[in-house]
Each structure stands twice: as structure tokens, then as C-alpha cells.
Amino acid sequence: MKGFKEFLLRGNVVELAVAVVIGAAFGKVIDVFVNGVLNPLIGAFGSKNLDSYYSCLKGPCTVVGGEVVKGVAILWGSVIGALITFTLTAAAVYFAVVLPLNAYSRRKEAEGEPVLSEAELLTDIRDLLAERR
Numbered sequence: 001m002k003g004f005k006e007f008l009l010r011g012n013v014v015e016l017a018v019a020v021v022i023g024a025a026f027g028k029v030i031d032v033f034v035n036g037v038l039n040p041l042i043g044a045f046g047s048k049n050l051d052s053y054y055s056c057l058k059g060p061c062t063v064v065g066g067e068v069v070k071g072v073a074i075l076w077g078s079v080i081g082a083l084i085t086f087t088l089t090a091a092a093v094y095f096a097v098v099l100p101l102n103a104y105s106r107r108k109e110a111e112g113e114p115v116l117s118e119a120e121l122l123t124d125i126r127d128l129l130a131e132r133r
Contacts, residue, residue, distance in 0.1 A: 023093070030088045034081060050084075053077025 039049050046053075054063050054073040061071035068075070116124070 023089075026092055027085070027089055030085050030092065033088065034085050038084060039081075050077040050081035051075065053080070 034050075042050060051065070052063065054061065054068075054075045054077060056071055056073050058072040059070070061073040062069045063073055063075070
């Protein structure tokens with residue numbers, strides 16, 4: 001049990017949990033954007049929902065609410081919707097998180113300050129605490 005507790009209290013696990021929660025929230029926002037903005041724009045040219053686009057492979061097909069009720073169909077509209085959602089989520093994370101962190105790191109390196117990793121910072125803190133004893 002002690003090893004499991006140490007594993008949970010490591011910084012990486014906490015950071016991963018925060019990333020999952022933020023990712024889920026971002027995903028929800030992007031999903032609402034796709035359903036509330038993009039689908040109606042696409043609906044101006046055809047159906048109001050990407051889920052209603054499909055290709056029938058066998059027999060007469062009936063698709064209701066994005067699920068095949070009768071026949072065999074490829075729901076390619078749902079795949080395109082998922083790809084749009086993924087692309088917008090990845091772009092939002094890149095521009096809101098990755099790009100600013102990269103710019104911060106480059107600025108610190110240009111100023112001559114070393115950018116230390118989390119492990120290096122913790123090692124320095126440990127060494128300083130050991131010196132105080």
C-alpha cells in the first residue's frame with residue numbers, strides 16, 4: 001500500500017489527472033462548438049447534422065440518431081465530425097498551452113536563466129534542505 005501511495009502522490013500523476021480533467025472540459029467546449037456552430041453551417045448546404053451523412057452498403061438503410069437501424073451503412077459523417085472535434089481540440093490545446101510554454105522556455109533561455117526540469121528542481125531543493133541539517 002505504501003508504494004501505491006507514493007505512486008499517487010508523485011507530481012506526474014497529479015499533473016496527468018489535471019490534464020485529463022482540462023482535456024475533458026476542452027473536449028466538451030469543442031463538441032458544443034461543433035454541434036452548435038459547425039453543424040448548422042453545414043446544415044445550410046444539406047442536413048443539419050453530420051451524423052446524418054452515411055453511405056448504404058447493403059439493403060435499404062435506415063439511420064436514426066446516428067445509429068443504423070436497418071441495413072448496413074458506413075456512417076462517414078460521424079467520422080468527419082469526430083475528426084473536426086479532435087482537430088479543434090488539439091489546436092486549442094496547442095495554442096493555449098503548448099505555444100505559450102514554448103515561448104516562455106525560449107525567453108528564459110535567451111535571458112541566460114537555465115530552464116530546469118521538475119526533477120532537477122526537486123534535486124536542488126533536496127540538496128539545499130540536506131545542507132541546512
